[in-house]
Amino acid sequence: MKIPFLINRAARQFGERPALISGGETVSYAEYERNVARAAKILSDLGLRPHERAALYGKPAAKYVYAFWAAMALKSMVVPLNTRLPLDGLKAQLRQTGCSFLVADHWPENATRNALFFPMNDLVRMDEKRGTIPAQIDERQPATIVFTSGSSGEPSPAVLTYGNHYYNALGSNENIRLNPGDRWLLSLPLYHVAGISILFRAALAGAAVIVPDANNRLAEQILESRPTHISLVAAQLAELLEIQDIRSVMKNMRAILLGGSAISHKLIKRAFEAGWPLFVSYGSTQMASQITTTTPAAGLEELFTSGFVLPYREVRIGENAEILVKGQTLFSGYWEKGKIVPAAVDDGWFRTGDAGFFDVQNRLVVQGRLDRMFISGGENIHPEEIERELLKIEGVRQAVVVAYDDDRFGQRPAAFVKGIDWNEQTVEKIKALLRRSLPAYKIPDRFLPWPDDAPQGMKTPWKWFEKAIKN
Missing domain, CATH: 3.30.300.30 (ANL, C-terminal domain)
Incomplete structure (x- = not known):
């Protein structure tokens, strides 16, 4: 089934509303689409074709975001590379995914032989002709290859379709209110699915994404940009709770989405008592980010759970209390030897390897990894x-x-x-x-x-x- 290509629709629907805030400049949705179209024309002229893999490597920047959408507009697969990996690890991921293109803000000379390197700074040239951005795209179109976190072993290249990302954002926005004029800070890296999901949620709702200055600490970025929404992992939450000057800003936000891994009740309780608008979630790379999330204005009892199953997902508890998932956000499989190998499923259900249960209110409580x-x-x-x-x-x-x-x-x-x-x-x-x-x-x-x-x-x-x- 065809679904909207969000950058095209957002340009028509939200026009001059803010789409990206980066480096002191605000880009409208209309200009956002034009820059993505310019980037798509350059990549197409270089030879990027449908179903090829294009690796992206660099610090958070508007040009990275343009490259991300441009590759998807060309029906290529985006492979965001982890900027914290050593060079050998990066080269291994390029080989594993068979990337034919590498768009990067910097790269060691002669570090790769098989992928065409293109400097990210040259990607958007204002005098460049624009390519065509599709109005719709097949929801089954492979869009990204995102390496899993590797918390239970070696990272695996998970293939997510455009529809996986789209429906994950759609279900999230039905629970966490996001409107034109809101600003979601890109506080998580784009090589994690949680960072990618911010781009989709904002484009779907007509909200702006604040692209942080890579040289600023998180607290400095929050004080400077005053976001309405933010995504945090446990370590970030713990850091912010220790900073007195930031507490009123956090309290005035509309949503603080917590995820990434289990967050201690002590941290949640401190943030809750400070009046911060918390949403606790459970998610995975294989489900394109959130699976369950707590509701708006949830009390402490609910925040000590992972909340309710979001739309477009299904969850049940299998043998040995294992959490099983399926739905429109479930990935296609893993990239192995030049093709997508479907993940092992049981009647459509994917085994997460996590243990948990539903409480009497039908909220998911995650107990931990079965293999731990x-x-x-x-x-x-x-x-x-x-x-x-x-x-x-x-x-x-x-x-x-x-x-x-x-x-x-x-x-x-x-x-x-x-x-x-x-x-x-x-x-x-x-x-x-x-x-x-x-x-x-x-x-x-x-x-x-x-x-x-x-x-x-x-x-x-x-x-x-x-x-x-x-x-």
């Missing part, structure tokens, strides 16, 4: 449960619990903790606090300081910590 659970002395242990209790302790900023081999019990929990001063008395105090809410067999036997070289990202790479405990 381990057995200690015959008892099932979910590391996320211990992590939640650790994050309630004053001073603890981050915590990861992993299993280590034990001769007597098979496996026992060990905890990496960030934010406290380490000594024997501190560890004993933490254990005493945990005993108030956890049975003795769930209390970690080992406590370790947070490694300086631990990777950072939207989701905690617990596989890295599993390797660290063995070393």
